[in-house]
Amino acid sequence: MKPLGKTLLISLISLLFISCSNDQPVHQKKQEAPITFTQDEQEFEIIYMYDEMKEYISSVREKSGSSNETVYIDQVFEPFKELSDMEGFSLAYPFEHTNDLDKLEETIADLIRDKDSTDQIIKEALIKSAKQLPGDNKKIFILPANPEDTFTVEEMGGVEGIVLAENVIVLKLSASFDKDILKYTVAHEYNHAIEGESNEGMMHNILGAVVMEGKADVFASSLYPQIEVPWKEPMNAETKEKIVKELMEIGDTGDPRLYLGLRSGNPSKGIPQWANYKIGFEIVQSYIEKHPEVSIGKWTSMNEHEIIAGSDYTEITAHDE
Known part of the structure; x- marks a missing residue:
């Protein structure tokens, strides 16, 4: 899971990444059949795009004159x-494309060798998630990670993910990905997708994105309590106070640069890296502790103001009342 991409407000991604379009026809070639299965009546498809990535490598090497x-x-x-x-x-x-074609080719070859194991991990995590939180049908796309992205390998266990729509999850894997992190990431992203089915306002501002991440981490942690992820390291009271103060100032805005400041950290303000995850988890966990009668499906669909109002962090939105 990569905080830089996934945790941004999806409606604001265009402010950080250049949008492109292309009118060239899609190459007609045989697509590897997706892996399909069901949990009760919920249908899943795992779709690997390794063949498309290999075709990209071959086409670039042909030096066709295209970028x-x-x-x-x-x-x-x-x-x-x-x-x-x-x-x-x-x-x-x-x-995102890459210029390091040799490394990308090596990554794809390694991933293909371990594909059966990867299939099983993703399938088991999806079934486990769906048993706790059923929803609509989902498609999960698997791509090799960009070999130029060292952050994912070094700090995120070789796994990054993003939910592009309520039924579309994308996972990008490095060759040396951590299997436990993949399980956790699948559950985390699945929770986002389910939230997207009912809570359309969840990504309209920074505070909504923070609570959204908290829900996904609480959900993934409930399924895999033994898996440790770096962005959930505990905070002391002073650090929590500083993050809460920052949220009180910027929470209602939709500026992705300010949100990235929470993700990347701001030492001058005493805000650690992954502050959005850390405080989001604390907010949602405190809500659940105060309201154990509320089901997973219910709190997943709640908006951020409902969650905060029932948590230990009511001061964050007290100025809105």
């Missing part, structure tokens, strides 16, 4: 839009 980005759009992004039924989606994170 790497143009080839990537044609060979990878356009097929994704068709398979996901997201025809109106413009090129943005998590779709």
Whole structure:
């Protein structure tokens, strides 16, 4: 899971990433059949895009005169839009081309060798999540991570994810991804997707995004309490106070740069890296402790103001009353 991309307000991503379009036809080639299964009546598809990425590598190496980005759009992004039924989606994170083709090719080869194991991990995590929180059908797309993205490998267990729509989850994997982190990430992203089915206002401002991340981490932690992730390290009272103060100042805004400040940290203000995850988890966990009778489905669908009002952090929105 990559905080830089996924945790941004989806409606504001265009402010940080350049949108592109392409009118070239999608190459007609045989697509590897997706892995399909059901949990009760909920249907899942796991769709690997390794073949499309290999085609991208081959086409770039042919030196056709097109830029790497143009080839990537044609060979990878356009097929994704068709398979996901997201025809109106413009090129943005998590779709990005790379110039390190040799490393990308090595990554794909390693991932293909471990594909059966990856299938099982993702499938089991989805079934476990759906048993606790059933919802609509989901498509999960798997891509190799950009080899130039060292942050994902070094700090995020080689896994990053994003929910692009309530029924579309994208996972990007490095060759050396941590299997436990993948389980956790699948559950985390699944919670986001389920929230998207009912809480349309969840990503309209920074505070909504913070609470959204808190819900997903509480959900994933409830399924995998033994898995430790770096963004959930406990905070002392002073640090919590500083993050709460920052949220009181910026929470109602939709500026992605301010949100990235929470994600990246701000030492001058005493705000640690991943502050959005840390305080979001604390807010949602405190709500659940105060309201144990509320079901997972109910608190997942609640808006941020309802959650905060029933938590130990009511001061964050006290000025709104």
